[in-house]
Amino acid sequence: MSDNLLEIKELSTGFFTEDGFLPALDKVSLTLKKGETLGVVGESGSGKSLTSLSVMNLIPTPGKAVGGEILFKGKNLLQLGEEQMRAIRGNEISMIFQEPMTSLNPVYSVGEQIMEVLRLHQQLDKKVARAKTIDMLRLVGIPSPEKRVDDYPHQLSGGMRQRVMIAMALSCQPDLLIADEPTTALDVTTQAQILDLMLDLKERLQTSILLITHDLGVIAEAADHVAVMYAGKVVEYAEVKRFFREPLHPYSQGLMNSIPTLEQTRERLQVIRGVVPTLQQMPKGCRFCTRCDEKQTLCEEEAPPLIGYQGSQVSCWKYTERWEPSPR
């Protein structure tokens, strides 16, 4: 218990719309140990970002967490009031976003925006906060930080802005950094630099990272554990080496097969057939059954639970006793 920094238990989040309640996250459970990096991977709309926004309690209206628990250092974040939650945001849990180009306020200098966090959570006076801001900018590898501190976001490149975001997020030495697709909007060389920077700072500042991405390459490089999400559910949770050696869930296998390799001479990319069902037409049983090649009647009728299997967790009937071995 004590070495679990973040424990999400059966979190259900959904949107209250005119068409009724749409369940976007269905009993999502994740565990992040202290000092670890947990990669959450899935395609667009799988609920990765919504999970991270739920942790921050920043779900856009009309969304709301309707069930489950989010335990952070043993406290259930879903039961905290707005005031208590604000004291945690930016201080104990920080977040960086996908779009460095638009995530910074264009009318304030980057220094001002970093200082704001320091002055809010650490009650530093202006001079000290400024000195610390310059230190943070130096830490994230921004050249001549004494000058850059007064620059406005538009004067910096995308990679530099993401560094500023990282500096801002880490300025109060948070226990948890949520990185929502931090490298997606950057070009490939910058992606690698930013990822290296995050991993380096994670070691130095003892921060745990919840890394949201759709890029399995990023997971392979950065994460200790990986959670695969599909249509608002965690379908597999595994140690990262094991996951890449032997993915268990048919969806994970499909994802792995769709990565093109240099050795292959096939002309067509392998894909998972079909599309993610919309929230309105979610199947009653396993949410992946409409696209699964191995599905059985059971899959269509009942949703599989997340079960332990050889040290991993997987949500598929295949690994239970109720699975009927194929006749062949």
Next chain:
Amino acid sequence: MGSYIVRRLLQAVPILIGITLLTFFIMQLAPGNPMQTMINPKIPLSEMQKVQEELGFNKPVIYQYFNWLKEILQGNLGYTIKTGQPVTQLILERLPATLLLTCTAFLLSFVIGIPLGVYSALHRNKTPDYVLTVVSLVGISIPSFFFGLGLIFLFALKLGWFPTSGMKTIGKDLTGFALYIDYAKHIILPASVLALPTVAVVMRFTRSSLLEVFSMDFIRTAHAKGLSKSVVIFKHALRNALIPVITIFGLSIPFLFGGAYITEHIFNWPGMGSLGISSIVGREYPVIMALNLFTSILVLAGNLIADISYAWADPRIRYS
């Protein structure tokens, strides 16, 4: 920045010349002339022509224009046709009253319009928002003479809170604070009439601009930093949202001076607007031209101030 301002000022010169040229000719196209308004119609035509020759109105229009321009460039706005009073003096007498009225209306527009817009945006699609939407629609649509007469009827005649017209109580020798109170009582109704359409426009603009900013990524970042809702709204969102409102700020200056013509007339306000109306009726060409020139300069100045304010409010905008 300095060279930018100089360049803009130089650009203003040909624009002003163009405007005066146009207004001068348009004015001459209007039927009637100053002589008809000042001379007894029973006077023989030959006498009328004599006066016309003395005043130079028999010369070609283009000649008259360059004559006028020559005097203007020497700083002489001319003399009224009827009384021979210097136009400069006439305008300077009326200017303070108009400036007082328009500046009050200008301040009211933004001091009332912006907070109402913020309030409306924060209560988006709820009752207060709908009420303010209707109010602003009415505010934009209602003619100022009608609104003005309505206010006079209600607040001056029925309730007796404010005087019906004028700028100060005639016959009372007020000094100091009492004088300011007297001015304030007189200005409330005309300034409200003048400000109403601008209040409505500023309010709607602020509302939509703020709602647009609310959906931006950096607002989410601000929340994720743990900032309170009011800091997010007033520090991070509002400053961004007000940048487009600066446009209204620039546009409202000529609008307010134009609106002053009617408002001053309704409230018998001794400003340039009422001078303008009587000059148009009396075909006092030199006065009309001078007022036109003055308004054109104001419009150009308003635009320039708005452009400079953009650079001040938005670090992404830099002029060179």
